[in-house]
Amino acid sequence: MCGIVGGTLRGTLESGRLEAALESLHHRGPDSRGRWIAEDGASFLGHTRLSIIGLDNGSQPLSDHDGNVQMVVNGEFYGYRKIRENLQREGCQFKTDSDSEIALHLYLREGMNMCQHLRGEYAVLIADQRNRAMIAIRDRFGINPLYYAVHNGEVFFASEIKALLELGVPARWCPQALLQESYLVRPHSHSLFQGIYTVPPGHYAVAQNGQVSLYPYWDMDFPTAEELATDSRSDEEVVAGFREVLSDAISERMVADVEVASYLSGGIDSCAVLGLAQTMATKPIRAFTLAFDDALFDESALAEQQAKLCGANYNPVPVGANDLADYYSDAVWHAETPFVNGHGVAKYLLSRAVRDAGIKVVFTGEGADEMLGGYVPFRRDLLLYNSESQDPATVQRLLAEMRESNKAVPALVGNEGARCAELDLVERQLGFVPSWMEIFAGMGDKTRELFSADLTARVAGINPYAMSLARLPVASQMSGRDPLNQGLYSWSRIHLPNFILTFLSDRMEMAHSIEGRVPFLDTRVAEFSAHMPIHMKIKGMREKHVLREAARDVIIEEVYNREKHPFATPPAKASDNDxxxxxxxxxxxxxxxxxxxxxxxxxxxxxxxxxxxxxxxxxxxxxxxxxxxxxxxxxxxxxxxxxx
Structure with a gap:
């Protein structure tokens, strides 16, 4: 990964602003810096590089032969070698060995149709002086961050908000976003900073004449319930197909000119990735595991067994409450968004340990729960909305069992009872309320009780769900779908990019110049998963059934049989020693x-x-x-x- 920044101006860039912005992104790319400013001063680009592929000649910005098109890239393009070979056969001449350069040639040949060829984690800025425009592209899931702001008629883009602030954008709280944050339904296009937005996942933005227009180029496309019913594949065929696309995603993510390591927990996601990756590796993969002193939260013993089974090199990283306290503020600064648990800080410390081991790239397991129904709320959806013939008493018993087996994270389980009135809007639009929204509503109400009088007055009468739903294509992408898939879609488009991929992924890794690679958020894995029969995601009450079967030969038995336990750190204990x-x-x-x-x-x-x-x-x-x-x-x- 890298850091990118750019903008279109009314005048000229104030002296030192670009350098300050690049300095604020140094952690994203400590290996080198590049910058470009148009001759008329009306646009600029900047880049901080973390060198992964093409170590010696991959500096950016990239440029066409006459300098009319300039580009900076943050991320990785998988399958780039085949695309590069095809482009070379068509006459394109490459100046670097970097995977990033394929994006430049694709744009020059195909314009914005280039997006259909891109596979991976990426954010791209293109300064096209021919059209007096700047174009910003974000990957399909929002793995890599990309923010923008329109300030005094000028448009600025950057990998992180702190760089926009250095460019002169003011730092102000956004009242409506604060309310939505409390319910964990802040729209995928909003930040907590007034006037600062994200390019949504699967979109590109065009900045011209001081204005920004957004255009989608990809979306999660779940089949209708009727289409699902016509799926004639056997369970064995689905498992084999999933194993194939996941293995391919992992194989592509092993391509690098530096060592690729892996995060490892006691959960099936990271265990499966490590297990499959190790079958393709020529030497033991170094695996790094967080170790806590509270048995309810510690998974290090399972991780060590998994590493031993597949022949990986096991590296525990002990983290305690004092460590979380010492680095909490720094982790928040990198995240640019609030925490609900110390797990973001723990990931910050985990990536520091990886960096100190001399590593730049790691596999991560994020995304499996979103693709395959891993979290407790999705199982709750299955019980409540996919069980017309289910005995009501059995449903209540299974819900109680879920609560009992998830004591470490009660906020993700919820309790049956009264719900906030604002959810009536969700039910009217979707026909039901996804469990994740209903569960988080209680947390939102509790947060709202602590609001200041001024903020309470500012958000009075605002429905926190209204703008989130308004930014989702409910009619085209959710209507007629199975309730479980509707829950997966809404979570993946709201909660995944703005929360999980922020304080549990990119920001905590890039804080220490670590590139996280996410096989479960590969385009082909996602598309295969979307069209999978419901029972292959959740079978009975066993989540991620297809992954368990597809990876059974490379994971330990305890992980194969283990229920999903969301990643969390132990809560603070009322003690002078905590x-x-x-x-x-x-x-x-x-x-x-x-x-x-x-x-x-x-x-x-x-x-x-x-x-x-x-x-x-x-x-x-x-x-x-x-x-x-x-x-x-x-x-x-x-x-x-x-x-x-």
Whole structure:
């Protein structure tokens, strides 16, 4: 991965702004920097490089032969060798060995149809002086970040918000986004910063004359329920097909001029990726595992067994509450979005350990739950909405069993009961309420109770789900689909890019110049998974059934049989020896809490004071809330935010 920045201007770029923006992205590309400014000063590009392929000659920006088209790329294009060979046969001359250069030649030959050829994790900026335009492209799932802002008639793009701030865009809270963040339904095109947006996944943006227009080029395309019913493939054929596309995705992601390592937990996603990758490798893959001192959250023993089975090199990375506290603020600065748990900080520390081991590239397991129905809310959807003939008592018993077996993450399980009135809009549009929205609604209501009086007044009457649904193509991509697939689609288009791929993926890896490669979010894997029969995703109550069968020969028996346990760190414990609890105490009794405009300090302190007397499950739920307050307080402080 790399860092990219660019813009179209009314005048000229203020001296030092581009250099400051590039410096803010140094962690994304410490190996070299490149910059281009148009002769008339009306547009510019910048690039910080993390060299992975074409180590000696892959500097950017890339340019056509007469300099009219300039390009910077952040990411990796898989299958690039075949595309490069085809382009060379057609007369294209390459100046570098980098995979990035295929995008330049594809654009010159096919314009925006180039997007159909791109496969991987990427963000691209193109300055096309022939058309007086700047074009920004983001990968299909939003793995790589790409933000933009229109400020004083000028348009700026960047890999991270901090670079936009260095270019002169003000740092202000967005009230509506704060409300939507509380319910974890912030639209895929919005940030928490007023006037700063993301190029949505699977879209490209065209900036001309100080305006930005967005165009989709790909979307998750689930078959209708009727189309699913006509699938005549046997279960064995589906398993074999999934094994083939996943293996191909992993094989393509092993292409690099540097070592490729792997994250490893006790979950089937990372175990399957490592197991399959090791069958293709010529030497043991180095695998890195987070190790916690709380048995309810620690998976290091399972990870060690998995590494031993497949012949990988096992490397545990111990992380405790004091470590989380020490690096919490830095992790928030990199994430540019609030936390609900310390797991983002843990990933930050994991990527640091990988960097310190001299590694630049790792496999990660994100995306499997989105493709294959891994999370508890998806199983809940199956029970509630795909079980017309199911005995109601059996449904309630299975729901209770799910809650009992997921004590570490009660916020992802939820409790049956009253729901917020705003969800009525969701039910009217979709015909039901996806469980993930219903479960997170309780967290949103609790967060809202802590809002300051000013923010409460600003968001009064706003439905947090309205704009999120308005930005989804409900009629074309969700209507008529199986309820489980509707839940998967909405989660993948809202929660995956704005939350999971931010504080559990790209940002925490790139904080230490580590490129994460995500096989489960390969285009071919996603398209195969979308058209898979429902029972191959969740069979009975066993999630990701097809993955278990496809990877059975390369994973340990305990992982094959193990229920999904969402990744989380232990909650803070009310103790003088718990660093995270002390960070809460120090922050909530500091001027920093008084200065931020989002939460009412007195309400926060009252909630925090109640924590020691609560039972574990309620402490864990409160910990989610306190993480939000802590991280937003630190965001306000670190970014110099102004009030909404």
């Amino acid at each position: 660093g995270l609890y002390q960070l809460y105490a120090d922050t909530f009794h500091s001027k920093a809490l008084e200065d931020q405009p989002v939460f009412d300090p007195a309400a926060v302190r009252k909630a925090f004071a109640a924590m020691p007397d609560l039972p574990f499950e309620q402490q864990a739920l409160l910990d989610n809330l306190l993480n939000r307050v802590l991280s937003m307080t630190l965001m306000h402080q670190r970014f110099g935010m102004s009030s909404p």
